[in-house]
Amino acid sequence: MKAAIVGATGYGGIELIRILHNHPKIEGIKVFSSSQEGKTMAESYPHVTDIVELTLGEIQPERLNEHDVVFLSTPPGVSAEWTEHLSSKTKIIDLSGDLRLNHPETYTAWYQRESAPEALLQKAVYGLTEWHKEEIKSAQILSNPGCYPTAALLGAIPVAQKNAIETSELIIDAKTGTTGAGRSPSAMTHFSEMNDNFKVYKVNEHKHTPEIEQELENWTNKKAPVTFTPHLVPMTRGIMATMYAPLQSGWNKNDIEELYYKAYKDHPFVRIREDHTFPFTKEVYGTNYCDIGFTVDERTGRLTIVSVIDNLMKGASGQAIQNMNVMFGYPEKTGLDFIPIYP
Amino acid sequence: MKAAIVGATGYGGIELIRILHNHPKIEGIKVFSSSQEGKTMAESYPHVTDIVELTLGEIQPERLNEHDVVFLSTPPGVSAEWTEHLSSKTKIIDLSGDLRLNHPETYTAWYQRESAPEALLQKAVYGLTEWHKEEIKSAQILSNPGCYPTAALLGAIPVAQKNAIETSELIIDAKTGTTGAGRSPSAMTHFSEMNDNFKVYKVNEHKHTPEIEQELENWTNKKAPVTFTPHLVPMTRGIMATMYAPLQSGWNKNDIEELYYKAYKDHPFVRIREDHTFPFTKEVYGTNYCDIGFTVDERTGRLTIVSVIDNLMKGASGQAIQNMNVMFGYPEKTGLDFIPIYP
Amino acid sequence: MKAAIVGATGYGGIELIRILHNHPKIEGIKVFSSSQEGKTMAESYPHVTDIVELTLGEIQPERLNEHDVVFLSTPPGVSAEWTEHLSSKTKIIDLSGDLRLNHPETYTAWYQRESAPEALLQKAVYGLTEWHKEEIKSAQILSNPGCYPTAALLGAIPVAQKNAIETSELIIDAKTGTTGAGRSPSAMTHFSEMNDNFKVYKVNEHKHTPEIEQELENWTNKKAPVTFTPHLVPMTRGIMATMYAPLQSGWNKNDIEELYYKAYKDHPFVRIREDHTFPFTKEVYGTNYCDIGFTVDERTGRLTIVSVIDNLMKGASGQAIQNMNVMFGYPEKTGLDFIPIYP
Amino acid sequence: MKAAIVGATGYGGIELIRILHNHPKIEGIKVFSSSQEGKTMAESYPHVTDIVELTLGEIQPERLNEHDVVFLSTPPGVSAEWTEHLSSKTKIIDLSGDLRLNHPETYTAWYQRESAPEALLQKAVYGLTEWHKEEIKSAQILSNPGCYPTAALLGAIPVAQKNAIETSELIIDAKTGTTGAGRSPSAMTHFSEMNDNFKVYKVNEHKHTPEIEQELENWTNKKAPVTFTPHLVPMTRGIMATMYAPLQSGWNKNDIEELYYKAYKDHPFVRIREDHTFPFTKEVYGTNYCDIGFTVDERTGRLTIVSVIDNLMKGASGQAIQNMNVMFGYPEKTGLDFIPIYP
Known part of the structure; x- marks a missing residue:
């Protein structure tokens, strides 16, 4: 299974990489960025030196569509736009807040910017895994909850x-x-x-x-x-x-x-x-x-x-991957079975 | 004016010393401890080396009574006992919780130990300075509020x-x-x-x-x-x-x-x-x-x-000295006119 | 493969559990403690609730000998004693400082206590993995380096x-x-x-x-x-x-x-x-x-x-498991292939 | 005595204010900034609300010359320039690195920018108080040491x-x-x-x-x-x-x-x-x-x-005021006689 991460240089992105790197169902990861194309992940995050050999690519619909799942870890407004360009064969997990609210006017009132189209809002499944598991199973576009x-x-x-x-x-x-x-x-x-x-x-x-x-x-x-x-x-x-x-x-x-x-x-x-x-x-x-x-x-x-x-985990990237597992029919804990680091 | 601090090795005690050391009305400070008698303050707190030349003395009523004001910065149960031994000419400021509650049964229920005698509870003035200033002016025993x-x-x-x-x-x-x-x-x-x-x-x-x-x-x-x-x-x-x-x-x-x-x-x-x-x-x-x-x-x-x-300041030692100022008729800010340390 | 951890309630012990829990070659873990026998790991460390279902057992040679590997994560002096009681069929990884120095007199001078017997010091292989890999492969008693x-x-x-x-x-x-x-x-x-x-x-x-x-x-x-x-x-x-x-x-x-x-x-x-x-x-x-x-x-x-x-990892439990991998012929990174948690 | 602080919104500036506010020889403080003119100190630092009632003024030679002492707490290059505009009747204490090195070429090599004129470098007294006290007494321009x-x-x-x-x-x-x-x-x-x-x-x-x-x-x-x-x-x-x-x-x-x-x-x-x-x-x-x-x-x-x-104290603003004390003939500890805040 192939995964793309858009906005991979933010904390949500690097946390997705940390988990997906060892996820048994993931064969390939590609990373994309609108601001740091051409840089390697290790240049942005020296802690992945010699472990993650990925170079940030330019965001383009055709490149994203080659993946089974695309994670959008992007600033407000970006994912609303990109989601519409992507093929319906690619599953999308949006970590931004763009698709979480059902009503455009509520979005506009609180985010103080234009909302994604209402049809898109309706289509996106809210990914609080424990409470929406059935809908998540068949979701094509998943809106990952806020922390x-x-x-x-x-x-x-x-x-x-x-x-x-x-x-x-x-x-x-x-x-x-x-x-x-x-x-x-x-x-x-x-x-x-x-x-x-x-x-x-x-x-x-x-x-x-x-x-x-x-x-x-x-x-x-x-x-x-x-x-x-x-x-x-x-x-x-x-x-x-x-x-x-x-x-x-x-x-x-x-x-x-x-x-x-x-x-x-x-x-x-x-x-x-x-x-x-x-x-x-x-x-x-x-x-x-x-x-x-x-x-x-x-x-x-x-x-x-x-x-x-x-x-960054249950509040963002961890739940995103938990949702990916549900969307693709894997056991929920796949790739997420860690003991907390303590102390 | 002479001040005694009982329980001077706790954080409340050392904070009292920090302020009283530069308080313009204080001429002499003595420090007492039940567990570290004979040690100097600098042995307990190296940061006062060469500044505070005080040795911890044994707690004795007659020694405490030589002071105009006695601060009790002691564990539960201690100040209730000591307060009764002290002369009525010495003003007492109790930083422990012993004298804060008016009703013995409430104290016992929450502190799970015997209360000070009810008469003592009634006598002690609750030192939330901004709201009890008039009573504080004439208090002999002041119960300093919790943080x-x-x-x-x-x-x-x-x-x-x-x-x-x-x-x-x-x-x-x-x-x-x-x-x-x-x-x-x-x-x-x-x-x-x-x-x-x-x-x-x-x-x-x-x-x-x-x-x-x-x-x-x-x-x-x-x-x-x-x-x-x-x-x-x-x-x-x-x-x-x-x-x-x-x-x-x-x-x-x-x-x-x-x-x-x-x-x-x-x-x-x-x-x-x-x-x-x-x-x-x-x-x-x-x-x-x-x-x-x-x-x-x-x-x-x-x-x-x-x-x-x-x-440690308005929540303990600072308010205690603010109360001392009121009890002795000094302007409220005497010795307390600091700008916050930031950052 | 079965692993025992002696002194499992210290930070070295809980870190061993964190890694061994997901180590693909480990089938069973038992935990031992001299001070908290009968308690569960979750009582000592609530973060492993519902994950690690282990109860701390009493330390006894026969119980330890049932394991392929015994980790000693114990205070000074303990492992020197226990190592001698254990069967030569059980491999021992000692995370304490007891067996690191070759010369008893050096140990005594710096640790200010009696050393383990010189024969035991000579037998223990110093586990700085990158520099002693060959000896580690055949070690029965491994002395894990200090941090x-x-x-x-x-x-x-x-x-x-x-x-x-x-x-x-x-x-x-x-x-x-x-x-x-x-x-x-x-x-x-x-x-x-x-x-x-x-x-x-x-x-x-x-x-x-x-x-x-x-x-x-x-x-x-x-x-x-x-x-x-x-x-x-x-x-x-x-x-x-x-x-x-x-x-x-x-x-x-x-x-x-x-x-x-x-x-x-x-x-x-x-x-x-x-x-x-x-x-x-x-x-x-x-x-x-x-x-x-x-x-x-x-x-x-x-x-x-x-x-x-x-x-706690390369400076203690991580290196201990790296050494275990080498001692048992597994690839060095087995069970240790994490990306750093950042930030 | 009147003091001016140029660059008052940096950490060095606010620390100068914290001390000078209670300094017994200081009657008036004025604050200046090149970027935040017209703002009050409390807007920049809410912790001085109701304590420091100062508004940041525009930096102008004639306004600075009205002061007995001018503290320059400015980025590299600024103080070198301003120092030359100021009257020789005003004493200058420069907290930047501009005047610390005696040789222009050394400055240029390490700071990678043009140095202040050599004559100015020669004139400035290096303010490591304990080791240059005599020269500091008569200094007009003092270069405060790095932390x-x-x-x-x-x-x-x-x-x-x-x-x-x-x-x-x-x-x-x-x-x-x-x-x-x-x-x-x-x-x-x-x-x-x-x-x-x-x-x-x-x-x-x-x-x-x-x-x-x-x-x-x-x-x-x-x-x-x-x-x-x-x-x-x-x-x-x-x-x-x-x-x-x-x-x-x-x-x-x-x-x-x-x-x-x-x-x-x-x-x-x-x-x-x-x-x-x-x-x-x-x-x-x-x-x-x-x-x-x-x-x-x-x-x-x-x-x-x-x-x-x-x-920020002996490494910057505290030593600057210690130097001011020496330059103006006050006892060295004037306004600086604090006990450390601990813990």
């Missing part, structure tokens, strides 16, 4: 779907490592200003908010805004979403535990911690796992959910 | 007091640097397991919870449990409390802004950021400032408040 | 062996991440005192000094003391050894480059950077690579060599 | 000057926090690529090399190249220079100790550690101290010197 939505949704859907909580009351306080901000240097992620510092940003304004809301609506049939606050942690990888909502009447701690175990019993990448035991971000470092802990506070009647992922 | 409560309360009281939010709906998602856990090495704060990691702990069980609730009740006359979740950030100093509550009807963004400006206009250590501008922890590093940002989300009707402090 | 010696020796042997430098003039300035100090919490590696800090320790006194000297003597036939200074970097993994020595007359930059390429052309885990290009520690993160850069300063006539490894 | 040279020279001059070591044999392995690289974001100092990483750069090519050599020549009357290797540590502030040289015959450990104590007995900012006790970078954090440790290795006959400073 924050993956952490938040895997923790929230099981209880929202069963009405153990009201979506409108959900508060998501999320914390990410800096790789979520990409490879371009910025004042925000300059080491001298990020080290020994903790930051909050885009309060109530982050693009991942409507993605979370859309997917919660999908599983609850209720449209409701959520509160979502992202923070930046002085660490490289990892997301923790700490979520809060009043537990609806009639539910107790044991019911919640059962909900989680049932929801994920057939899903190898979601690990449920025992009641009142919580995961740390490093416990999924470098892997596709999502670890979830929760507790019910008898004093306030609130449910607290803690969900952690590696933002 | 988390300081960050949370300075952000929440102005809106809770005026019923712009309901305390029972308040969610406090707090993040601290590791110095909050003290100087004793532990698995939790072992560098190899804390670096590049983000942790959550004591969910719904942290001792600072009843302290926050008690003080909110004090300003609202309503008893209500709050949700409080502490997290550990891979950084040395700093606390950010991100707080959420539905805005009560009749209130808008401008009202809230006015509430904050009014509440703190005469308080030099609280800085209010413009609407929708948020502080980062490093922006108060090494100082006694508390910076507060906030915003109202029109979509959800919720108020989000972000409050940051340096946990 | 610092691995980084230093892989960089220094090629030029010392050919007399391009004099060993007696070699200065090794080495920097390590904190995992080199193990899992036991200490003041030195307490997060609050290690973060945003850079430390030097055991100047001229580190136990790895005689190991480096012994191996250099082995390849040069000259006994000479070296200068070795270890430092602690606020990072989790990684070692950089920056080495200095005057280039002997008759040698130039191109000669040196040729020496390195020749020395390692058949060794897949050593990567030589182009002249005057230097590796960073993170470029080998999580892998068994050793990356080496060098340059000659025309002004001073000195050669500077920079060698980096992941201290 | 690395300050750490290296304070450690090396005492022994080089007395011929206890040969300068030509000196090896300086230096490590810095990232603020040494300034405020402009770059790939090198992007948090995601610097965190949990240790880097070496500009091996044998750093601009501070000739500065170190020139000053050593000044005190030894011997011209000799030194080996200097800078490294980047994942921390914000701090430099450690670990230095190596063979001890010349006739010298022993006690002699060296005496040399250091004598050299610095009247210099309050240099602290000598007891033999074989070494400082860590954080032990001088936020202060103007330089802490020095050393040891002699009997086995190799080499002297190892470890010198640490805060690169």
